[in-house]
Amino acid sequence: MATIGFIGLGNMGLPMAINLIKAGHEVRGFDLSAEQVKGLEAAGGSAAKSAADCVDSVEIVVTMLPAGPHVRSVYGESILGTVADGTLLIDCSTIDVASARDVAADAEKAGFDMVDAPVSGGTTGAEAGTLTFMVGGSETAFGRAKPFLEAMGKTIVLAGGSGNGQAAKICNNMMLAINMIGQCEAFAMAEKLGLDTAKLFAISSKSSGQSWAMTTYCPVPGLTDTAASNRDFKPGFTAAMMLKDLGLSQGAAEQVHALTPLGAEAMQLFRDYVDRGNGEIDFSGIINMIRGDA
Secondary structure: OOEEEEEOOOOOHHHHHHHHHHOOOEEEEEOOOHHHHHHHHHOOOEEOOOHHHHHOOOOEEEEOOOOHHHHHHHHHHHHOOOOOOOOEEEEOOOOOHHHHHHHHHHHHHOOOOEEEOOEEOHHHHHHHOOEEEEEEOOHHHHHHHHHHHHOOEEEEEEEEOOOHHHHHHHHHHHHHHHHHHHHHHHHHHHHHHOOOHHHHHHHHOOOOOOOHHHHOOOOOOOOOOOOHHHHOOOOOOEHHHHHHHHHHHHHHHHHHOOOOHHHHHHHHHHHHHHHHHHOOOEHHHHHHHHHOOO
């Protein structure tokens, strides 16, 4: 079993860290929220006084941070100059590809194996240990990281070199956003046409309209057990986080001159939804705006 320093104990990071504890690892955590750190301690982890303290004398570092500047700062100021030789670095944040590749290059220059390993599955997947990890890095670093990722997730895929995990994540979430909006539009239209949404679900979930957004996370309550719509859109993945990921995807699209008109429209719709005060509501709650209710 390993000693792991875990920086970033938010809605995703805390359950991920707890699953590492359940797998038998010793986890030392740091977060700016004292309440989140207490949650780690209650699960058997220990608290660090600072990010540098968190990674001192550990074998593995896992980070789960909000954005690229946070990752650059923490690795540059607190991690690379503190960790012991041979420490494996795993960044599970969802950030821009350039930041991921720059930090990985700095880690390589300092002699460390590092992977970018953003996740899909939301808080439900984090709690259940069923996350999907999209990993960028060398075969060697991936091989070292995989056993620890398996303690937190179900599907672990090496997407290629450094930054490719982030590339996979932003492409995946752009598809999810577009797909969810399609589900919301279709179910809202069905309601206006007088079609029972349960009947539409029974038909489309078994035919060409089927998707994960429908069969796992349907925006209409009562049709899929795992959907946030059943909990009045208490977030598994907030609209603000989806807007952030769409911003990353559109930024990347501009850089490589990729044509993404539906991705751009999805970003605009989510921006409108968030601007109306819905940033902390689950992203599937955008159905209320499409219905004209929000």
